[in-house]
Amino acid sequence: MKTCIFYGSSTGVTEGIANRVSKLLSCNILKCSEIEKAKDYDLVILATSTWGDGDLQGDWDNALDKMKNVDLNGKKIALIGIGDQDGYADTFVNGIKTLHDVAKNKGATLIGTTSTNGYSFSDSTAIENGMFLGLVIDKNNQSDLTDDRIKNWIDSLQ
Numbered sequence: 001m002k003t004c005i006f007y008g009s010s011t012g013v014t015e016g017i018a019n020r021v022s023k024l025l026s027c028n029i030l031k032c033s034e035i036e037k038a039k040d041y042d043l044v045i046l047a048t049s050t051w052g053d054g055d056l057q058g059d060w061d062n063a064l065d066k067m068k069n070v071d072l073n074g075k076k077i078a079l080i081g082i083g084d085q086d087g088y089a090d091t092f093v094n095g096i097k098t099l100h101d102v103a104k105n106k107g108a109t110l111i112g113t114t115s116t117n118g119y120s121f122s123d124s125t126a127i128e129n130g131m132f133l134g135l136v137i138d139k140n141n142q143s144d145l146t147d148d149r150i151k152n153w154i155d156s157l158q
């Protein structure tokens with residue numbers, strides 16, 4: 001399956017995770033500003049951190065507008081959300097919900113939801129049917145769990 005990760009990252013955390021996933025999947029990786037290239041892939045992985053009060057990472061602001069013009073019918077999407085469950089417990093990884101809603105509206109089918117077990121937060125919009133909408137990484141508080149979370153997620157995608 002032709003796969004590409006599109007990411008937005010302010011301090012490099014999401015970029016680092018996206019790079020690791022791309023190496024393990026042997027897939028392409030691009031900044032989200034190139035989201036129009038999603039049309040060339042079968043599996044489109046969207047990665048963002050959450051900023052402000054549950055907002056998308058800033059690079060996604062323009063990219064999201066661009067994505068609204070990309071036909072994602074017949075494509076699979078998977079999401080990677082980076083956040084801080086301790087510092088921002090009420091808006092934990094909300095950013096991937098925003099990406100999810102646009103991608104779904106453009107016809108994509110979501111894969112790669114994950115269990116919320118092992119995280120501790122009070123609220124997140126990134127949960128559907130009791131599952132996170134994608135891979136959720138918290139480097140601030142659970143850095144030691146990152147490797148296993150990435151590995152398990154990749155296994156579930158494949």
Ligand SMILES: Cc1cc2nc3c(=O)[nH]c(=O)nc-3n(C[C@H](O)[C@H](O)[C@H](O)COP(=O)(O)O)c2cc1C
Nearest residue numbers: 009010011012013014049052054083084088092093
């Ligand atoms: C001002 C500020 C606001 C943040 N807001 C949220 C938030 O609402 N939800 C969340 O899960 N994480 C939030 N975070 C945590 C970041 O998402 C986290 O630090 C992440 O690792 C940054 O990744 P990046 O370097 O790829 O942008 C916030 C961090 C800062 C400094």
